[in-house]
Amino acid sequence: MFHIQFNMIFVFNKPVYSMYRGVILILFLQTFSINSTIGQDYKVVTIGFYNFESLFDTINTPGVKDTEFTPQGNKNWDSKKYRKKISNLAYVISKIGTDFNTEGAGILGVAEIENKQVLEDVINHKNLKDRDFGIVHEDSKDRRGIDVALIYKKKIFAVESHKMFKLELEDITEDYTTRDIMLVTGMLDSEKIHILVNHWPSRIGGKSTTEKRRITGAKICKEIVDSIRHADGEAKVLIVGDFNDNPNNKSISVFLKGKSQKSRVKNDETYNPMMEMFRKGQGTNAYRDTWSTFDQILVTPELVHNKEGFHFHEAYIFKKKFMKVLSGRFKDYPKRSFIGDEFKGGYSDHFPVYVHLLKATDQN
Numbered sequence: 001m002f003h004i005q006f007n008m009i010f011v012f013n014k015p016v017y018s019m020y021r022g023v024i025l026i027l028f029l030q031t032f033s034i035n036s037t038i039g040q041d042y043k044v045v046t047i048g049f050y051n052f053e054s055l056f057d058t059i060n061t062p063g064v065k066d067t068e069f070t071p072q073g074n075k076n077w078d079s080k081k082y083r084k085k086i087s088n089l090a091y092v093i094s095k096i097g098t099d100f101n102t103e104g105a106g107i108l109g110v111a112e113i114e115n116k117q118v119l120e121d122v123i124n125h126k127n128l129k130d131r132d133f134g135i136v137h138e139d140s141k142d143r144r145g146i147d148v149a150l151i152y153k154k155k156i157f158a159v160e161s162h163k164m165f166k167l168e169l170e171d172i173t174e175d176y177t178t179r180d181i182m183l184v185t186g187m188l189d190s191e192k193i194h195i196l197v198n199h200w201p202s203r204i205g206g207k208s209t210t211e212k213r214r215i216t217g218a219k220i221c222k223e224i225v226d227s228i229r230h231a232d233g234e235a236k237v238l239i240v241g242d243f244n245d246n247p248n249n250k251s252i253s254v255f256l257k258g259k260s261q262k263s264r265v266k267n268d269e270t271y272n273p274m275m276e277m278f279r280k281g282q283g284t285n286a287y288r289d290t291w292s293t294f295d296q297i298l299v300t301p302e303l304v305h306n307k308e309g310f311h312f313h314e315a316y317i318f319k320k321k322f323m324k325v326l327s328g329r330f331k332d333y334p335k336r337s338f339i340g341d342e343f344k345g346g347y348s349d350h351f352p353v354y355v356h357l358l359k360a361t362d363q364n
Contacts, residue, residue: 043361045156045188045310046097047195048318048354049109049240049295051285052089053337053347054146055122056114058082064145066114074341081343086118088337088347090125096318097354104131105354107152107188109197109240111179113137114145123151136162136184141177148197148241150184159186165220169201169213178213181220189359191236191309194228196221198241200251214245218255225300226268236310239270239298242350246293247275258296262304262312270298273315274353284317284351286333293317295353303357310357319351 056069058077069077096105113119116137123133136159137149152159164180182197198221201213221239228235245251252258258272260279265271274296283291295317303312323346325333335346 041361043189043359044102044313045106045357045359046102046104046354047107047238047240047297047357048096048105048352049111049197049242049297050089050093050096050352051111051199051242051295051348051350052113053349054112055085055089055118056145057118061114061145064114065143066145068341069114075338075343076341077343081345084345085337086121086125087127088345089122090127092318092323092347092352093122094127094131095320096352097316097356099316102356105153106156107150107195108352108354109148109150109182109195111148111197111199111242112146113149115139115147116149119149119151134159136182138162138164138180138182140164140180141166142179143177146179146199148179148182148199150182150195150197152186157186157188159184160192161185165224167201167213167216167220169216181217181224183224188310188357191359192232193310194235194237196224196237196239196241198239198243200241200243200245202244211245211250214243214249214251215255217243218251222256225270229300234302234306235300236302236306237300238303238355240296240353242295244294247272247278247296252296252298256298258298265301265304267301270300271304271312272296272298273312273355274298277315277317282317284353285349286330295350297353297355299355307360309363310359313356313358315353315355317351317353323347323351 056066058070058079060067060070068074071078093105098104119135132154133151134154135151140147162184164182166180167178178201179199184195200217201210203210225237228237257269259265259269260275262271274293278293281291283293284295285292299312323335325331325335334349334351336349337346
């Protein structure tokens with residue numbers, strides 16, 4: 001059974017109708033294609049990633065550089081602002097992946113959280129509480145105390161194990177630590193999948209100067225993926241994160257072997273659907289009048305070539321009107337929480353990304 005949506009357009013001027021007839025037909029066919037694929041013949045799972053932009057509690061934690069996110073700090077970070085931030089993030093998550101009558105985010109990698117408690121506050125918010133999310137999290141040694149984590153709907157994903165991988169950065173001589181890479185393995189509707197959650201070192205200090213650090217992250221990810229696929233030649237792996245690099249940078253295109261054409265993805269490569277978006281100027285974050293696509297989801301060949309079980313369908317950047325700056329110089333930029341030390345009451349300085357995985361219902 002197909003779900004077809006079609007909005008009738010009435011045009012009374014015949015030449016105008018003729019001019020736009022082809023456009024109307026194309027829109028109809030695109031809608032038909034989407035909804036005929038994601039219909040009752042398929043089970044749909046949404047997997048995404050979202051950088052929360054500095055979700056800190058209001059408590060000064062010893063040994064962590066979080067003083068600015070306290071009531072006494074430069075940002076005057078208090079309970080009222082914290083609750084607003086929690087509410088905003090929960091609302092965004094509640095909407096991710098619901099565009100095509102699906103159930104929304106089933107699995108979501110996240111970055112820039114201070115600890116497990118702040119994530120518990122997000123998933124227990126009234127906008128998400130009925131989703132019954134579980135959490136995978138471990139504190140990292142990051143100097144600011146920010147971590148990566150994974151939330152998941154318990155009814156669709158059963159976590160079997162997780163492991164943290166430390167980024168050993170050879171070009172750093174000082175006491176520098178950054179976020180770990182998280183590997184989570186579990187059963188997605190009785191099918192094993194592996195998810196790597198990343199937040200690679202930033203470009204502070206210069207893109208070229210810091211490039212080696214992100215290449216290190218890419219090498220570690222590739223080693224993990226190769227190890228998984230060596231043990232199981234049919235393994236399905238998703239690599240999600242804020243990579244602080246674009247799809248065409250060396251870390252992603254060379255060392256993770258992220259390719260833009262899924263039909264040509266070879267056995268030791270990955271498919272990166274964000275590459276085409278990047279080429280079209282569709283970014284997830286903006287800085288100094290330039291869009292970047294730092295937030296990405298890459299998948300191994302088994303998710304694009306093997307139609308048995310869950311397989312990749314499409315990738316998206318989630319950027320609704322309510323999440324954007326609506327006017328001025330920064331129109332359409334992400335509506336962020338802070339500009340400098342001033343709280344703006346927004347959502348994040350990044351847009352989330354997500355993919356739909358499909359599984360034919362007759363395979364159950």
